[in-house]
Structures are given as structure tokens and as C-alpha cells.
Amino acid sequence: MDKVNNKYAEIEWREDGQPLSRTYDDIYFSSASGLEETRYVFLQQNTLAERWQRLGKDGVFTIAETGFGTGLNFIAAAELWQQTAPESARLHFISVEKFPLRRNDLRRALDLWPQLASLAQSLIDNYPPLLATGVHRLQFGQISLTLIIGEASQALSSLRLQRDSDHQVDAWFLDGFAPAKNPDMWTPELFANMAALSGPGATLATFTCAGLVKRGLRDAGFALRKVPGFAHKREMLCGTLESSQSLETRETPWHLPKEENQLPQTVAVVGAGIASATAARALAERGLRVQVFEQGEEPGSGGSGNDQGILYAKLSPKPGPNGDFNLHALMFAQRYYHSRCPDVSHFSGLLQLAQTERQQQLQDQVATTLAKSDGQFLAEPVDAHTASLLAGVVLPFGGLHFPRAGWIEPKKVCATLLQHPNITLHSNHSVLELHQNPTDWLLKTDRSDVSADAVVLCGANDIRQFAATAPLPLKPIRGQVSKARATEGSSRLKVALCGEGYITPAHCGSQSFGATFKLKETATELRDSEHGENLQTLAGLLPQVAEDFADQTLTGRAALRAATPDYLPLAGPVPDWASIGRTYEALRKNRKQFIPARADYHRGLYVMGGLGSRGFTYAPLTAEVLASWILHDPLPVSATLAKALHPTRFAIRDLGRNRDIS
Structure with a gap:
């Protein structure tokens, strides 16, 4: 934090x-x-x-x-x-x-x-x-x-x-x-x-x-x-x-294009998951005409398509980009969904349980920090007895209670956000090629060719299919969510629970729980073995519920998340990687060296992705950061944090370690 x-x-x-x-x-x-x-x-x-x-x-x-x-x-x-x-x-x-x-x-x-x-x-x-x-x-x-x-x-x-x-x-x-x-x-x-x-x-x-x-x-x-x-x-x-001034700085401007972009009027957003939906909505609300291209039949066809998902962030007791972003993203997301998607957002509270001694120690540190700052309005520590009263079921652990968090209906959230007069959704459209023209971009899809002043790539791991974004270090992570019919016992759950895994309250007669975490796996078929893993994880939270669910034939979904090496999202302009390498070559010998020059960037090309397993928490604030880059708006985060989300950050780190950047 x-x-x-x-x-x-x-x-x-x-x-x-x-x-x-x-x-x-x-x-x-x-x-x-x-x-x-x-x-x-x-x-x-x-x-x-x-x-x-x-x-x-x-x-x-x-x-x-x-x-x-x-x-x-x-x-x-x-x-x-x-x-x-x-x-x-x-x-x-x-x-x-x-x-x-x-x-x-x-x-x-x-x-x-x-x-x-x-x-x-x-x-x-x-x-x-x-x-x-x-x-x-x-x-x-x-x-x-x-x-x-x-x-x-x-x-x-x-x-x-x-x-x-x-x-x-x-x-x-x-x-x-x-x-x-x-x-x-x-x-x-x-x-x-x-x-x-x-x-x-x-x-x-x-x-x-x-x-x-x-x-x-x-x-x-x-x-x-x-x-x-x-x-x-x-x-x-x-x-x-009367006289405009710029303060001198000794920070290398690797995050800035050599030439700042002109403000666009039209934007093409590739993908229709939560990253695309929030990016499109942020731009549409600012008056831009936005076309969204989704290769599936409807919004949320990929990793954002679950029936239920929890809204939470893992707070850290230590300051730093990850903890800072988690904190501000959670608070922003709670306000965001409440105002834009109230019918499909269920903020009845969330309990983040401490299932191990290490987790309890971290939560104790967070609680100490919160106690110094009237932080009970965001989260407060509760013991196992109080947690059980809040949850409506007996819990063996205490944890942090987030009264304004809860769960959402992911697929419906995506669809709701895209319902804006400035947004046109093109389902069943795969963007195959991108071509930069002197004044705009040409997108070649499997159905037609479309032009736009600017392009935002949001398609999770598919972001890397284009040459300009192939060097981005996105890694696929398979996750399977299990879904069961609510039982008499499980229906008593009143709040979302998360710990080693998570489970949501009953909705329309069913409950979702999970999810598995399979690094670098790209298959998306349902696996009985992973239903078993989810049941085993659930047993650590609610053993009787897990036992009852084990008697059912479970359904669910498997999809791919996209994560970055530092688990922070990507939001910002896309560089010309060769120009980055040439301009900041001297960082290989001294990574702290001040280099005042700016590199070339692809005019009007942006990326938003790498949201990982907290996509619905991270996406709203990340989209605001993206919009500030595109429209030169005031930042919704500090400049330090905006650079911590910048797509070029990994290339600069690699140069400082004398590694290849593409």
C-alpha cells in the first residue's frame, strides 16, 4: 500500500x-x-x-x-x-x-x-x-x-x-x-x-x-x-x-514518445473482455467513437466469461507499486461498478481469510496500518467467530472483512459496459493484421477492413500475435472455475469468501468456486482433475460444502489469463523496440545513467492487458490510465505508478541487465 x-x-x-x-x-x-x-x-x-x-x-x-x-x-x-x-x-x-x-x-x-x-x-x-x-x-x-x-x-x-x-x-x-x-x-x-x-x-x-x-x-x-x-x-x-516553464529533470524519458500523438476521434479496441470493455467505455465517455472487435460470439467469451467472480485485492503492508496499485484499483473498482453496473454487482461484503500463519502475520501488519488511518471503512480484521457471523456459515479462520467488496457477474458486466451510444461491437470478428498508414490504422479482419485513428490491443495473450507487441512478456495462465448447484448448507453463505481459493454466494441456484492456476498451459477443455483440485481447496474453507458439492456432477469453465512478470498490468503506448534499444543502449553499461533523448513509438498504438487473476479489480483504473495516455488527460495515478504500468518498462529493465529486449 x-x-x-x-x-x-x-x-x-x-x-x-x-x-x-x-x-x-x-x-x-x-x-x-x-x-x-x-x-x-x-x-x-x-x-x-x-x-x-x-x-x-x-x-x-x-x-x-x-x-x-x-x-x-x-x-x-x-x-x-x-x-x-x-x-x-x-x-x-x-x-x-x-x-x-x-x-x-x-x-x-x-x-x-x-x-x-x-x-x-x-x-x-x-x-x-x-x-x-x-x-x-x-x-x-x-x-x-x-x-x-x-x-x-x-x-x-x-x-x-x-x-x-x-x-x-x-x-x-x-x-x-x-x-x-x-x-x-x-x-x-x-x-x-x-x-x-x-x-x-x-x-x-x-x-x-x-x-x-x-x-x-x-x-x-x-x-x-x-x-x-x-x-x-x-x-x-x-x-x-505570462511565461510557460518546464522544470528540469534528471529522469530518462523512456516512457515518452519522441512525438506526442494527435488526439484521435475514432479508436478500434481489439477484444471484448473486461480490459476491452473498460477501455472502450473510458474512451466512449470522453466522446470518442469506439469500435470493439471480439472474435467470440459475445462479450466476455474468453477469460472474462464466468458467471460469478469476486472483486478483491491483496493488500500489502509495504509501500511499493504492487501494493499501491492494488489499494487504489480496489477502491476505484468498487465505485466504478456501483455506478455503471449496479444490477450485476453484488457488494454485500467479502472475507479474505487467513488460512496459514504467514497469511495471518501479513494480515496483522495490514490491520495495524489500517488502524492508524480510519481504515475500517475499507477493511477491518475479524476473528473466526465474527467472520462466521458475517458469512452466515461456520468458518475456522478469521481474516479481513471488506464491507464494500463482493462479487460481480463478469459476462454481464462486460456487456453492460459496452452498451454506450459511442461504442459499436463487432462480434465474431478476428483481427488478423494491423497496418499503420500516414494518418490512421488499417485493421484487416476475417470479415472486412476497418480504419481508425488509434488502436488499443486488449486481447489478453492474443496481444502478442502482432509484430509490434510480440516482445511484450505476457505469459498465459490456465484457470478452471467449478460450478455447483447450491445446497441447503451452501446457500447460507452471505458474503464472498477468498483464501487459498474462493467461493461466491448462491445466485440463480448455483455457486462458483475455484480457481486453478496452471502457468504456461494453454488448453481450455474442462478437466475432472481440476474440479477435484477446486474441491480440495474449497474443503480448506468450507469442508461440509465441499463434501456436498463432491456428490454432484460439476460444470464450469476453463480459460486463459494473461499475466506479466511483475504481476502489474500493461497500460500505455507501444514503442518501436529497435528504437528503444538504440536510444537507451548505454543503459547496458550503467542502468542509472541519465539519457535525455526520447525513442520512437508507434503513433496511435496502445496496449492494455496483463491483468492476471484480478482482472475485474484492476481493469477500471487501468483503463483510466490508458485514457490519460491517449487523450493527454490528467493522470488518475501518480506518474511513478503510471510508469510502473508502462509497456516499455520490461525493455528498460532488460537493457539495464544487458539482456535482449526482443
Whole structure:
């Protein structure tokens, strides 16, 4: 997991209902009228209503804010956006916060503004159950909130990929506690990062006229002017970026194409499993026309076609890319399926049981970390007795209870996600060849030829069938799921269980359990021997249920997963492997050497895959990362994590070890 934040805002509630920060001994908003102050200082002085009315129907606007606080600025901006912007336009709102409010404090603060109740409730409903340090992406229709927990300057820096499109902020809300109360935030590094993330002509507004703020903003390239302040405040600052800046870095830009792609209008997505469905949906929701090509008869014909599947992630007590991604992917997926696929998502809870001493030790470490950060909203430890009460069946182990997780109907989830007016599904279409033209791509299928501005390859292990993606180190893993008729005893199960294996609650008279894990096997026929393995694994969780199921003739499915060597997904542009080898050849002798050059990439070609056995947990957030690459959107994860998912990472590691990369 990320370094979990255990420094929540300590709030003192005054007699008039206003929240005051004990850390900074300062109020969060004007006691005269916090909402009117927000509208005057940030919305009016950045002339947002006028700018949004001029946006095209597919326009994109980005606001960045220092100091999320109670979320009042975000909600006020969202309200104005809904009133003035074109319906199909998109708003990105990026906000940083070092000391986030607890959910109950957030609710109490926003209750002061009953006129904003609907938007406030949406924010509260989507508020992350665990506010770990790092990037949290929340979706509200055409509005996305990127909430970054951490110190302001570092938080903003974490979004910078060194790409030209880092310059995307159109307006700044320079908020936060006053410089006299919170001098650590108002630093030259903060102002430099603001300039590095600003687009041409970016505006800013702030309530303060403190000298260090004026000097810092001017040094960073902003032209400033004073205007009357709100209520009793005599003056405030507004400004416009005059000279765009890029901060120097000593990180080799292997992840960036030599030439950034043009924004596409049409995209072809190859495959129709959960990777394809989430990728297509992410792009369609952004206004692109998407064609999806599935070689089977319907969505989810491959590894995503089971009747039931669990939604879980294996949390790690240690920070690092795998633990960080697992944590954020799980929280994002829970919100994602609840909003887009509520009819086929069953989030009645999940128990991750500790069946061995080693598993118990790891869970104890996770529980200790969660306890420091109000983590019970995400997961909490339970003993065997409590686990049995939650599950509705007797369990021999305790574990972690995830109250907002559960199980989904995978095949129906894929079909539901693809039901969008901007998506066209082509079933029974196998893509045989890809050809890059000067301005687009030609896909040769077994039925017709199709062109598109960009292509996303999502077909699990089939990703490697094309020359451009053949070097990707995807490995097939066979998995067989068993399915049994629910019995009187098994029907008592109320939550999904996972440990060495998993079992779902009864649905339509049956239950799924499994699954086997056969590395490098590619056959997909059903095997009685693997039904036996699944029964043996189930016996470790529910011995009587396993015995009852053994008396039946079991059915099920066998399919192939695709995994990477580090078990993180792939999401991003596809490189020209020869160019990578030439450009970064010197890494063979010194893998830490700084090489400022960029290599060639296949223009408009992307990949999303390697989701392994947690595809339904990983796919939604991975698709958001992919969309940010294609459309130059703000990242939904840190730049460090985006590079940890990048398709080129393995080639760079191989060069550093003096190995062949293709």
C-alpha cells in the first residue's frame, strides 16, 4: 500500500457551526459566507462562467487547487459547470490536501450549505474509504476529481510525466490556510510546479496578498493584479501565466514518445473482455467513437466469461507499486461498478481469510496500518467467530472483512459496459493484421477492413500475435472455475469468501468456486482433475460444502489469463523496440545513467492487458490510465505508478541487465 496517511484534519467545531483547524488555528471558510466567498474569489475572478460558456461541445477544462479542505470549492465549481458548460464538455478538477477531513467531518461541514445537498451527497458517497497518500480519482459524470493526498508541492509534482501535455491547467484556486498560519505550503517549489502544470494563459485567484506569495508567483512567470477582497478583506490577488516553464529533470524519458500523438476521434479496441470493455467505455465517455472487435460470439467469451467472480485485492503492508496499485484499483473498482453496473454487482461484503500463519502475520501488519488511518471503512480484521457471523456459515479462520467488496457477474458486466451510444461491437470478428498508414490504422479482419485513428490491443495473450507487441512478456495462465448447484448448507453463505481459493454466494441456484492456476498451459477443455483440485481447496474453507458439492456432477469453465512478470498490468503506448534499444543502449553499461533523448513509438498504438487473476479489480483504473495516455488527460495515478504500468518498462529493465529486449 501507499504510505498510509494517518494525519487527518483535527477539527474544532465552533458554536456557529464553523469548522476550525486545530493544526493551523484557522477557519476553513469565511464566517460571513463561505459559499459566497468561494464564488467571488475563485469562480468570478477566474471568469469561469464566461470561459465555460465559450467551450465547444467536446471541450475540456482543467482546474487545479491547493487545499481541498471541506470540498466546498469543488462543489461550487461543479454547480457552476452544470449551469454554464456544454453538456458533453468535460471538467477536470485537481486538488491537493495534506490533512484530509474524515468522512463525518466532511458531511458536517457541507451540511452548512443545504442548497448544495445533491452535489455534497455525491462527494460523500464517493469519498475514498481510505485516504492513503497518493492520487485518488473520483468520477461525477462529465466531472472528474483528482484528489491527491500529500504536501502540496510534492503532490502536484507527482502528476508530472515530463510530457508536453503536462501543461494542461487552465485555472488555479490558490487556497489553503493563510501564509502566516501555514508557511510550509507557500514555497517557491509550489509556484514552480504550478507554472510547470499550467497551460498557455492559465489564470489564478487567491484570497491572500502576502508578499511571499506575490514574489513567488511572479518569479514563476505569473503576471499579477490586485482586486478588492471578499467581505472584510481589503485586497486579493488574480493573475495570468505570462511565461510557460518546464522544470528540469534528471529522469530518462523512456516512457515518452519522441512525438506526442494527435488526439484521435475514432479508436478500434481489439477484444471484448473486461480490459476491452473498460477501455472502450473510458474512451466512449470522453466522446470518442469506439469500435470493439471480439472474435467470440459475445462479450466476455474468453477469460472474462464466468458467471460469478469476486472483486478483491491483496493488500500489502509495504509501500511499493504492487501494493499501491492494488489499494487504489480496489477502491476505484468498487465505485466504478456501483455506478455503471449496479444490477450485476453484488457488494454485500467479502472475507479474505487467513488460512496459514504467514497469511495471518501479513494480515496483522495490514490491520495495524489500517488502524492508524480510519481504515475500517475499507477493511477491518475479524476473528473466526465474527467472520462466521458475517458469512452466515461456520468458518475456522478469521481474516479481513471488506464491507464494500463482493462479487460481480463478469459476462454481464462486460456487456453492460459496452452498451454506450459511442461504442459499436463487432462480434465474431478476428483481427488478423494491423497496418499503420500516414494518418490512421488499417485493421484487416476475417470479415472486412476497418480504419481508425488509434488502436488499443486488449486481447489478453492474443496481444502478442502482432509484430509490434510480440516482445511484450505476457505469459498465459490456465484457470478452471467449478460450478455447483447450491445446497441447503451452501446457500447460507452471505458474503464472498477468498483464501487459498474462493467461493461466491448462491445466485440463480448455483455457486462458483475455484480457481486453478496452471502457468504456461494453454488448453481450455474442462478437466475432472481440476474440479477435484477446486474441491480440495474449497474443503480448506468450507469442508461440509465441499463434501456436498463432491456428490454432484460439476460444470464450469476453463480459460486463459494473461499475466506479466511483475504481476502489474500493461497500460500505455507501444514503442518501436529497435528504437528503444538504440536510444537507451548505454543503459547496458550503467542502468542509472541519465539519457535525455526520447525513442520512437508507434503513433496511435496502445496496449492494455496483463491483468492476471484480478482482472475485474484492476481493469477500471487501468483503463483510466490508458485514457490519460491517449487523450493527454490528467493522470488518475501518480506518474511513478503510471510508469510502473508502462509497456516499455520490461525493455528498460532488460537493457539495464544487458539482456535482449526482443
